Amino acid sequence: MPAHAPAPHTPVPHAAAPDAPIAPAQPQAASRRGFAPWLAQTNDVTSVFLAAGQIPDLINLGGGLPEPSLWPVEELADLAAAVIRSHPAEALGYGPIPGLPALRDLIAARCSTANLRLTRDNVLITTGGMQALELVGKVLLQPGGTVAAQSPAYLGALDAWRPHVPRYRPMRIERNDHDPRAAMQGAQFAYTVPNFSNPSGRLVSLPERQALVAAAHETGTWLIEDDPYGVLYYEGAPLPRLLDLSAAGHPGPYAGPVVYMGSLSKELTPGLRIGWVVAAPAMIAALATAKQGSDMCTSGLSQMLALRALEGGMTERIRPAILSLYRARRDALCAAMREHLAGDLDWQVPSGGMFVWATARDPRLDTDRLLQVGLAHGVCISPSSVFDPQGQDRRSLRINFTLNPPEALEEGCRRLARAIRATLAAAE
């Protein structure tokens, strides 16, 4: 299940080895050529979640969905009609591959600071944040290429790059002995989610950020800063982005190693599928060439809606309500975890984002099993195996707190505690 969007309705692929016969379609048809082998490498978590959608009264702590009541539905409805009437060519026609110029300009201005000057040539509009990850894979990865990835890693990034069959070099940024330079040396790129990482919820510290940027400069490696949760700080002032740190002391249009990714999914609505990449012009040009062959251009209607919503301050107006609601839900989840799960799990309270990452105290707790047993107990979590490129880590789980109200979060923790006991009992 992708963490940005747990859309739980995908059928399971009938993957097969190359040239292996797939189920013959019609009696007289010869076996058709098989699918690419990477399809056999996908995990079945999506089909598990599909089945979960049928369970009555299930409490879903496994996804990464926003709270829909926060969306400014009436305002967006009026705006959609207005932009189609005022800008039919932009809203309904083909647009420039890298995005509408006015929206690229606005994102450039919005991401600029006193020390970071961005222009339109630094910006690509993407069809959601996921497309940014896919395009980076297309322009940088070849079979056998290496990705240095913050570990545990966002499942959606693993999905996006799976067709290229990369090798992963895990980066345990929080460890004292972590050497980002060694991790990046020879890698095609490094992948990080510095703000409230998915799945770990961890905030990468300022010294760790500085070390990542220094290593990127020294090794000549592209450094991906995936930042869907940068607007979801519940405490403290936002830390400087890798993008900012990599530009410090270098005036002029940005041309550094960081490939920054943002989206409207968390601060407005996900269904518009609007994301952006901020990077050196050479990288933006390469990504635009890849985008031409992926979907030609992002929906003009979505882009015009995003432009007017951002220009009109819609995201700033709704942000206090988002932060207040999600902060309260995080607190409710963590309180319930302290009451019901303190003996079973270790975790740190995240200072932002959408997830709590918890690790079993008992090494016999297999969280792949816990997912199944939890479903039988009416609660759904995300097991750590899906955030591990090798699928090996079965000791941890990801718990979402943005979708459910406090009562459901508490009941979910009660059910989870029962499911943990049942899982451990079965393991004995």
Added chain:
Amino acid sequence: MPAHAPAPHTPVPHAAAPDAPIAPAQPQAASRRGFAPWLAQTNDVTSVFLAAGQIPDLINLGGGLPEPSLWPVEELADLAAAVIRSHPAEALGYGPIPGLPALRDLIAARCSTANLRLTRDNVLITTGGMQALELVGKVLLQPGGTVAAQSPAYLGALDAWRPHVPRYRPMRIERNDHDPRAAMQGAQFAYTVPNFSNPSGRLVSLPERQALVAAAHETGTWLIEDDPYGVLYYEGAPLPRLLDLSAAGHPGPYAGPVVYMGSLSKELTPGLRIGWVVAAPAMIAALATAKQGSDMCTSGLSQMLALRALEGGMTERIRPAILSLYRARRDALCAAMREHLAGDLDWQVPSGGMFVWATARDPRLDTDRLLQVGLAHGVCISPSSVFDPQGQDRRSLRINFTLNPPEALEEGCRRLARAIRATLAAAE
């Protein structure tokens, strides 16, 4: 320039060999790892068209744009506001990866016939027709794989598959000695545009269609039927689709070799980015897995708009106006070509679609050169080299007739005639 959409604003990629240094971004930065080598294989036609956009009074016969005055702007504006208000979860939230169930059901019903029974499991919604091509490449192509492609081939398909570096086996379907079985044997898939092919404008005949389907069954090869122009028949009754022919005599849900691709871009508006694939459930499942890593899901707002527009008969209401206008423009272009270009070019009048394909009588006419000389004469065409996977064919050109009114089409032909003379004079 992509033929479905000539969006002419992409910057030229600064491609480089793998691990070759690209322009250093900042004085102290090491050279960053280079881009994947396929980026160096792109042609520069997009940048040529970008420059062309700056030429005053240029007559653009090179693209594949629809006539915007045909779009039902007011209706779509009202509908957009209505679907956001009535279905905020579907329009603004994450949706199922293969598409909204109601839209999949509607496409299944719309594409079904008395002899072809389709269900939701036969349908995937894509982000425009281009994404369907990209996803097919992802699930079927590995490096060194072979594509049997109708020749000349749609540029956008070549763009979509370029990252996989396929080998192409040209299919000259119209030749008497063409053997589709030999072409398909051992290929990962065959690619065809049977209705008014882009760029050739050619309608694949019924016997040719039957031979393609028989070869797909016999060789076990997937057979792509890309059909953006199937709604643009200006004369005669539509021929059976490969999809229909491949299902004949086989009752039950479709499970045959054809992978059919349609879109709303020609019969409604392109900017919504709504396309669909109709295929066997195993293929749909594989494509959905690939789509999960490409853009997670297609814009919910676009999908809800497409659903309501199709349900309400909007496409049927506007179709007569589209057909009448485009038929008249085709006639105007062909009349002007007969008057101004009959001595220079050979062509056949297409019975549908958006393009006339013309071949120079004088073998010394290089249409890559003609593109450049034409721009100096105020007219833009698409040279044949961009529709040839090897970039070798410089003898033909593609002329669009849907975007310009008759006067501009005639003036464009006058300029093209002058440009041909100038190109030939320079070649002597």
